[in-house]
Amino acid sequence: MLENRKYVVIGFFCLIGVLYLARLFYLQVLDDNYSLGASKNSIKRVIEVPYRGQIYDRTGTKLLVDNTPVYDLYVTPKQVRISDTAAFCRLMNIARPDFDSIMGLAVNYSKVKPSLFMRRLSKEDFARIQDALVDYRGFSPKISSMRTYPSHTMATTLGYVSEVSRKQLDEQEYPYYRQGDYIGHGGLEQQYELELRGRRGVKFMMQNVHGVNKGSWKDGAYDTVAVAGQNLITGIDVDIQQFADSLMQHKVGAVIAIDPATGEILASVSAPTFDPEMLSTNSFSKSYMSLLRNPYRPLFNRPIMASYRPGSTFKLIQALLAQQDGTLSPHTVYGHAGSPMRCHCRGGQDLRGAIGNSCNPYFYQVFRRMIYNNAERNTFKASAIGLAKWHEGVEKFGIGQRLGVDLPSERLGNLPDVPYYDKMYGGANRWKFSYVSSLSIGEGELLVSPLKLANLAAAIANRGWFITPHYVRGFGRAGAGLPAEYTQRHETGIDRAYFLPVIDGMRRTMVNGSARSVNLPTIDLCGKTGTSQNAKFGHRYDHSVFVGFAPMNDPKIAIAVFVENAGWGSDVAAPIAALIAERYIHKRTISKHVATRMMNAYYLPPAESGSMYRKPAPRRSRTDSTRTGQPRRTDSIPTPKALAPKPLMTNQPRPVQSAGLAGN
């Protein structure tokens, strides 16, 4: 009887055995959560950040943006053996309490995983401590790189690199970036992010329970190699760029120079500027807010983002369109009579003279005839028809639209059309020529960016066509991988013949016209001054504008200069443009006295926080700075005088090497 109990015992053993086998089958075969849990546990994706592409000048030799190796020093607290902490602190150049707090944080994080001990040691600092580090166990360097800017220029155009924002992380379509990744912000860094960043590599590493690496997983079968980013070759000529920077100091405004034959941008100044190193990641947070609060808005990239009235420079387009329209011949003469506009010339000139002397009444008549050049007898209806046609013609120069330059945030500007005025005057046929006549001299509702005016100069220099202005001329090398839109000619729809009298007139501007006082004999510059109305809107001074190109018969450079609150075009904008063209053509500055005068000219409006453009300011020249005679620094941001001055730049400003007068 009791012997039968052995079946109960064996049965019980088997019952438990079967129960366990069933449980194991469920855990191991049916439920794959545990398998996933295992790979999450022990296999870690290690991201290899590729080398970000560098940005070069037009020769492909000078660097605008460079990567500098820096060393982050990591500490693994468990391995640390420091016999003499004081000596170690001296070596690291840190105070003892700092050392203690860093180590405390590291220990709190993990005793066996490396934590950051010191961030971004320069090559020199690292070289100094490298040998000594051998004696201190537990410290390991990790190389990374930092953006540096050897040319110290074009801060707003280049943009900067910083950590990807929360918003960008949420909005990306393909989840490439992760928290803490670096991304290009603004300027070329943002525009060419895809090319510059390269492709990230992924390594699968096995790690133990403490997160310590234990070698590659499956011998790297699933690893991908990081691909370095492409270098950008820009069209920038560093020499004239830095020269233009120095000319634009103490001024608010923009300079943009284009190679008319290719559309490549040679120089691009947004004044006041700052040293791009300020936004290099190390000092980013410190500098960014102060730049943002600066009343002169140094972060605003004026060449493509500012909107100005073109002023008299717009007369060039009027002359071209009217000739094409057949309402103007080079020999047409208009006097001052019949025009409500005042003028400073004697009147009674032909087209060449009218451009040279920038005769307002002349272009009033030109525009009037153009607008009314149709069969419609009703002046209201005729104005609408004429303006529509005019609008079509102006549009072809890229006015009122985005040109398509390779930077984010280019502005539209404004080119008023018929619906615009219909809306403005409360319905169709409620306005006519006399309402909009200020358009004839580039005032009124017109708004253009400096880039668009430079492009106009390039189109005139080319006698009829332009290539969309662009910064980048190739990836890796000049010409490689350039998008088709930057090699394609855009026709302006104006016959070549009609350009010739206009160009003659532009040459006359320099020789005996509105800019004769600042004509440089060294170059045959063709230009047009402009005075962008500003005083009328509550300011004391107008903006000084100049567009031009040189040399006259084989144009190498087209240029537009805006200087805010500087008065007439011939006062400031024209000589700056001439100096830049001279330097570009002759590779040196011949007219040194003009250059000195321009560098020292002070046109900063006194700024009051938030409303700097409202209060008129006395024009003055800064005598204290003329005395120094030293090469000027481009990377200092003027501090508004009305505010308690607090220096913006805390780091050492760097002199621009080749700018100024010392050279050649």
Add this chain to the structure above:
Amino acid sequence: MPRSNDPFSQDIDLLTLVLYLGCITMGWLNVYAAVYSPEDHTSLFDFSTNAGKQMMWIGTSAILIICIMVVNHKFFDSFAYLIYGFMILLLLLVLVAGANVKGSRSWFKIGSFLLQPAEFSKLATALALAKYIDQPGINLSKGKDLLYVCGIIALPCVLILASNETGSMLVFASFVIMLYREGLPGWIPAVGISVVVLFVLALMFPLLYIFIGVVVLLGLIVLLMPRYNRNISNLISLGLVGVGMMVVVVGVDFFVNNVLQKHQRNRIKVLVDPTVDPLGVGWNVTQAKIAIGSGRLHGKGFLEGTQTKFDFVPEQSTDFIFCTIGEEHGFIGSAVVIVLFLGLLARIIVLAEKQRSRFARVYGYCVAGVIFFHLMVNVGMTIGLMPVIGIPLPFFSYGGSSLWSFSILLFIFIKLDARRNALARW
């Protein structure tokens, strides 16, 4: 001279020997895998690692086995009480002179080696029990005999508990299997299992639910009872059963929350809810399950496990050795191990039933019970069916004390069995 004294006699049960060798070999390879570091490719025979030391323990076990085979079979019978007494002495001594290892004072430190007398006390108790029950006229349904038996079991239990080795103490419960076979009334293990079930239920559900469940259950029994059985005395006894169950449940609740220490309470609570202590015991259980679960059907291959290798699973070469098997050899490997153990247990039971002496049979059942209990608890805790109790997997787990004690335990039985074979032939 009887052939049974020849240690290499064919009277040794070959199947048991083969199963034993199979377990030892697999155990050793898995200890190696558990401590193997892919970075420095440790050798299987490196004596600084657990695998190398385990090799040494296997070698010394072989010597012990030969010794057992050489001594006369009567030795174990005659000296059973003496061995038991000596072990009790050791258990007392360890409380005084033992080294403190991980909070339990249950190890003797001899040089660099640690020896745990609790491991050997099972064996001594089994011998003493066999000796006692072997006496003519012992009947386990009699209260007095049962009391003596319980005393033999309880004495080492108390001492082991005093040295804070709850896990080893629980192993003594396994003697119930032997006692059941030897005539313990069936209701005693039945009550025991019911209490365990109620215990688990009491941990999982609020008291009220269990009370309602008990009342509903008893009501059903009364309804389904044949009418002629529904007399007063039956209903009263049923009522007493119900009250007993409720007392157990309340007792469990009180015991768990008021008597057990925190780490013990967590070990039990974690069984029903691994989130109780996610970074402590719960972490162990989760990691063990992840390691085993990630082995899938075929496993990751020998030395290819990542969870066990990189220290995610604690105590991987000792108590959690089954994780290495599960991860590297998958379901197939785990099933092989379990089937291997079931085969060994069945073989021991079959052999025990063949014994002529009650001494050998009782001892055989004790061996089967102890091995089974270790298997059930050790594997059960790695797959989340048992609370985490630190007892080793026989023949697999790293450790000299456990390997020696299981080898001796098993081979004394093989020796006794070999004697039977020799007698049968003679």
